[in-house]
Amino acid sequence: MKKAISVAVGMALVAGALTTTSVFAATTLESVKQKGHLQCGVTSGLPGFSQPDEKGSWTGIDVDTCRAVAAAVFGDAKAVEFTPLTAKERLTALQSGEIDILSRNTTWTLTRDASLGLNFAGVNYYDGQGFLVNKDIGVDDATQLDGATVCIQAGTTTELNLSDYFRAKGMDFKPIVFDTSEQSVQGFAAGRCDVLTSDRSQLAALRSKLADPNSAKILPNTISKEPLGPVVRQGDDEWFNIVKWVLFVQINAEELGITEANVDDMLKSDNPNVQRLLGTDGDMGAKLGVPDDFGYAIVKQVGNYGEMYDRNIGPDTALGLERGINALWTNGGIMYAPPVR
Amino acid sequence: MKKQTIDSRPAGPKPWYDPRVRALVFQVISLAVVCWAGWTLIGNTLSNMESRGISTGFGFLDESAGFGIIMHLVPYDATMSYGRTFWVGLTNTLLVSAMGIVAATILGFLIGVARLSSNWLVARISLAYIELIRNIPLLLQIFFWYFAVLSNLPSPRQSMEVGGALFLNNRGLYLPGPITQEGFGLVWGAILLAIVAVVGIRKWAKKRQMATGKIFPTVKVSVALLILLPLLAFVIAGRPLDWELPVLKGFNFGGGISLIPELAALWLALSLYTASFIAEIVRSGILSVSQGQTEASKALGLPNGLTLRLVVIPQAMRVIIPPLTSQYLNLVKNSSLATAIGYPDLVAVFMGTTLNQTGQAVEVVAITMAVYLTISLLISLFMNVYNRAVAIKER
Numbered sequence: 127m128k129k130a131i132s133v134a135v136g137m138a139l140v141a142g143a144l145t146t147t148s149v150f151a152a153t154t155l156e157s158v159k160q161k162g163h164l165q166c167g168v169t170s171g172l173p174g175f176s177q178p179d180e181k182g183s184w185t186g187i188d189v190d191t192c193r194a195v196a197a198a199v200f201g202d203a204k205a206v207e208f209t210p211l212t213a214k215e216r217l218t219a220l221q222s223g224e225i226d227i228l229s230r231n232t233t234w235t236l237t238r239d240a241s242l243g244l245n246f247a248g249v250n251y252y253d254g255q256g257f258l259v260n261k262d263i264g265v266d267d268a269t270q271l272d273g274a275t276v277c278i279q280a281g282t283t284t285e286l287n288l289s290d291y292f293r294a295k296g297m298d299f300k301p302i303v304f305d306t307s308e309q310s311v312q313g314f315a316a317g318r319c320d321v322l323t324s325d326r327s328q329l330a331a332l333r334s335k336l337a338d339p340n341s342a343k344i345l346p347n348t349i350s351k352e353p354l355g356p357v358v359r360q361g362d363d364e365w366f367n368i369v370k371w372v373l374f375v376q377i378n379a380e381e382l383g384i385t386e387a388n389v390d391d392m393l394k395s396d397n398p399n400v401q402r403l404l405g406t407d408g409d410m411g412a413k414l415g416v417p418d419d420f421g422y423a424i425v426k427q428v429g430n431y432g433e434m435y436d437r438n439i440g441p442d443t444a445l446g447l448e449r450g451i452n453a454l455w456t457n458g459g460i461m462y463a464p465p466v467r
Numbered sequence: 468m469k470k471q472t473i474d475s476r477p478a479g480p481k482p483w484y485d486p487r488v489r490a491l492v493f494q495v496i497s498l499a500v501v502c503w504a505g506w507t508l509i510g511n512t513l514s515n516m517e518s519r520g521i522s523t524g525f526g527f528l529d530e531s532a533g534f535g536i537i538m539h540l541v542p543y544d545a546t547m548s549y550g551r552t553f554w555v556g557l558t559n560t561l562l563v564s565a566m567g568i569v570a571a572t573i574l575g576f577l578i579g580v581a582r583l584s585s586n587w588l589v590a591r592i593s594l595a596y597i598e599l600i601r602n603i604p605l606l607l608q609i610f611f612w613y614f615a616v617l618s619n620l621p622s623p624r625q626s627m628e629v630g631g632a633l634f635l636n637n638r639g640l641y642l643p644g645p646i647t648q649e650g651f652g653l654v655w656g657a658i659l660l661a662i663v664a665v666v667g668i669r670k671w672a673k674k675r676q677m678a679t680g681k682i683f684p685t686v687k688v689s690v691a692l693l694i695l696l697p698l699l700a701f702v703i704a705g706r707p708l709d710w711e712l713p714v715l716k717g718f719n720f721g722g723g724i725s726l727i728p729e730l731a732a733l734w735l736a737l738s739l740y741t742a743s744f745i746a747e748i749v750r751s752g753i754l755s756v757s758q759g760q761t762e763a764s765k766a767l768g769l770p771n772g773l774t775l776r777l778v779v780i781p782q783a784m785r786v787i788i789p790p791l792t793s794q795y796l797n798l799v800k801n802s803s804l805a806t807a808i809g810y811p812d813l814v815a816v817f818m819g820t821t822l823n824q825t826g827q828a829v830e831v832v833a834i835t836m837a838v839y840l841t842i843s844l845l846i847s848l849f850m851n852v853y854n855r856a857v858a859i860k861e862r
Contacts, residue, residue: 214819218828221521242826243519263718273717275537275638280806280819285534289545292535300719301535302729302809303820313809316618317637318728320718360520 154358154365155199155415158226163205166192167225170210170306173331174439174447175231184208187438188229191250191356194372194428195227198411198420203427212306213282217242220357227369228357231325233283238357247369249355250431251439252451252460254348255287256326258333261343263320268347272297277310277319279303287350288323311335325352330445368414375421377463378403379430381454386429389422403466410466421466431461512829527825528553534820536811538727549821556816557838563733563812564799564842570738571798572791575745580775582750593746601743606804608740613732613808620728623719632712634720640731641713644723648707657700664696665689729810733802741798748790752783784857792850796843803839813838 158164168176168188176186193203209225220228221243231253232238234246259265268291278285280303292299302319304310311332314322322332326344333339356373358366379385382400384392392400401407403421411418428434435452439445453459482488516523528550535545540558543551582593600608617637621627626636634641672683701708713723756779764778806815813835822831 214823217823217826221519221828237824237826241520241522243516243521271718273719273721275719277809280815280823282823285820286824289533289535293545299535300537302537303811303815304809305806305819309807309809312614316614317620317622318617361518 154226154362155368158199162200163207164192164196164199164227165209165225166195166206167209167211167216167219167228167230168192169230170212170308172231172307172328173334174327174443174445175331176208176210176229185438187250187434188231188356190428190434190438191229191373192227194376194424194434195356195369197423197427198368198372198375198414198416201417201419201423203423213279214305217244217357220244220359223359226358226365229355231328231354232357233325234353234355235283243360244357245360245366246353247356247358247366248373249353250373251327251354253325253327253352253354255284255323255350255352256329256348257345258314258322258324258329258342259320259345261341265320265345268345268349269295269297271299271321273299274321275300275302275319276321276323277302277304277313278323279307279310280305282324283350283352284324291349307332325354327354327439327445327447330439330447334444364415368416371414371466372420372424373431374463375403375424375466376428376431376434377454377461378466379421379425380432380461381456381463384425384430386425386433389425393422399466408467516829521826523827523830525830527827527830530825532821532824534824536816537809538730538811549825552821553813553817553834556811556813559811559816560799560802560805560813561842563730563737563802563805563810566734567737567741567798567802568795570734571741571745571794574738574742575794576749578742578746579749579753582746583753597743597746600739601747605736605740605801606807609732609736609804609808612735613728616732617728623715626715626720632710634713634715636720637728638719638725639728640726641720642724642726643710643712646709646711648709650704650707653700653704654697654707657697658693661692661696664692668692727810729805729808732808733805733810737798737801740801741794744794744797745791748787748794749783752785752787753779755786756782781857785854785859788850788854788857792847792854795846795850799842799846800839 152160166189168184168186171177172186174186176184176188179185189206189208192206192208196205197203199205209219211219211225211228211230213230216228216230216232217238219225229250231251232246233253234249238244239246257268257271265271271292276288276299278288278301285301285303288299288301300319302310302313304313307324307328310322310324313319315336322329324332326348329344333342333344336342356369358369360366378399382397382403384400384403389404393404393406395401395404398407402410404425405411405417405419405421409418411420414420417423429437432449432454435449436442439447441448449457449459451460453461455462479485513523529548531546532549532552533545534552536543536552536555538559539555540562541551541554543555578593578596581589582597584590584593620635620637623636623638626634626641628634632643668683668688669685672685676682711722713720713725760778760782761774764774769777802812803814805812806819809815818831818835822828825831
């Protein structure tokens with residue numbers, strides 16, 4: 127009988143714990159401040175985007191996007207903890223509140239934006255889906271891929287684009303779907319498939335992981351639009367605004383010529399645009415709910431958009447990606463940010 | 468005084484001291500708590516999802532899926548619905564589970580018996596197999612069979628081939644596919660007839676043996692019937708069967724039947740792994756039959772084979788069946804590791820791609836769990852029925 131009572135009491139306690147509904151009662155900004163760090167969801171290892179270096183600290187453009195948000199909120203770009211996620215886990219991790227921001231080359235689509243309780247806070251890399259093939263199969267164009275076996279990573283928009291593309295061209299294909307991008311590269315390297323498909327930037331990164339990167343090439347075709355950017359939970363506009371404007375500030379900083387190196391000199395600038403961005407004039411930060419010098423902290427600790435790009439995925443890195451459409455609008459690209467005023 | 472006290476005692480104990488009342492009250496309370504917990508859980512989930520703008524419901528099952536699946540036993544293409552992807556995944560799971568159960572059972576029985584062999588080498592090899600396989604994590608074994616074996620196979624253009632009909636390369640095993648022509652129904656009819664005849668003969672033979680003691684060669688006659696009858700029908704119907712040979716076109720072989728390496732690797736790994744456990748179960752079952760039984764049957768003059776078949780195994784089965792059921796259940800559940808190597812099973816297709824494209828995590832996970840539960844309960848039910856048939860009947 128004692129046992130029955132203790133079981134009943136135990137169940138009541140569990141049930142009580144379950145009814146404590148409001149995990150999200152506090153706003154994301156409040157809970158982040160309370161924790162003292164930002165919890166950021168990233169990939170489990172994709173060169174240039176998010177990957178731990180030999181010292182174990184995370185690097186990459188997606189990582190820097192999170193660091194910039196931490197710099198804005200805390201004035202400290204190091205106040206971030208990273209959660210590596212597979213493509214399948216990422217959206218659920220954000221929905222459930224396990225992470226505060228998802229920065230894991232995630233494509234902005236209508237379904238994800240509208241029906242999953244998520245908001246895309248901008249685009250930090252404009253990508254498109256491409257194909258990686260072994261040079262020795264003698265294919266120069268994606269239209270020659272009829273009947274090919276294709277390796278893909280599960281849980282990506284890639285799966286749908288691939289199917290759409292082959293259907294539209296009246297071609298046949300065999301998809302092999304792997305859980306992680308590492309496994310799909312292994313499958314490609316083992317010869318299980320003729321083609322590896324993913325976003326072109328990812329292909330460049332994955333190609334650099336092959337035993338002999340020169341044995342494979344990326345086909346010229348781009349079969350989809352893949353705008354990648356940070357994601358936050360829907361329904362918390364304050365946090366949404368912060369993440370959105372951190373990215374805009376980085377883009378504006380590049381446009382205004384503010385860099386990591388000259389940001390201290392720029393504090394003395396007479397240009398009102400620079401003054402507002404760096405917080406020497408106005409109360410832009412207060413409007414967002416962060417310190418007024420948040421722009422200064424971002425550029426000083428993480429850099430402007432161009433620096434972030436060049437450092438992680440630019441022409442001088444292993445990925446060697448040209449700016450292309452990711453250049454500023456003033457340089458023929460489509461990176462354009464609303465003004466800080 | 469004493470007498471009075473006894474008289475004034477109530478007929479039974481007070482309700483809160485009555486064990487029956489207490490048991491009932493606690494059961495009602497427990498049930499209420501469980502129901503309330505379940506109800507709050509569901510209510511909370513729904514209201515939380517609504518407040519976070521996550522759409523719910525099963526309407527997504529009718530939407531067009533739009534992604535390809537490499538292997539499907541039911542007709543499928545990208546224009547079909549998400550609901551269809553569920554059936555594709557389910558049939559693939561059932562296929563690999565059924566193949567695995569059959570192979571693991573046969574292999575497990577052979578190794579279990581071999582483990583008890585009086586031949587030192589055979590017994591030691593079985594022991595080594597069991598200890599090696601059952602002590603390495605299954606996922607590693609699946610990766611081993613997939614990547615280690617795959618990377619040693621040639622590319623499609625350098626396929627290993629047997630007589631231009633059978634091809635093996637790193638895209639899979641390609642076999643000629645049978646195409647039935649008109650009149651093949653006769654062959655199916657003959658097969659059915661042969662099965663009915665075999666069942667009849669077995670019954671009749673047993674009855675006759677009981678009555679007269681004469682033994683009828685049931686096995687030989689059954690095998691002959693099962694082979695000859697359909698063959699005869701096949702010839703009479705004018706050999707209504709064509710073979711479609713696999714042909715290399717473009718990147719891959721087309722036509723015929725193909726066994727993809729994902730299925731082969733998963734099947735191999737699941738069968739070998741589960742067989743090592745089944746072997747131990749079989750060994751324990753056989754050892755549980757007392758030595759006296761064997762000695763008694765030998766004293767009656769039964770040869771070794773018959774002793775094993777008629778005396779030892781039927782008694783061993785009583786010990787073997789319950790843990791064997793657990794192994795079957797494990798095999799079915801372990802088949803969900805398929806997702807690691809890209810075999811399109813229920814978890815990979817439905818709980819993987821479909822879940823991701825629709826974002827309906829709660830619904831998809833609930834359906835998938837319900838399916839595994841159903842499969843497992845069905846296997847348990849079937850095995851329990853069989854267990855009851857072989858259990859000791861105390862009269």
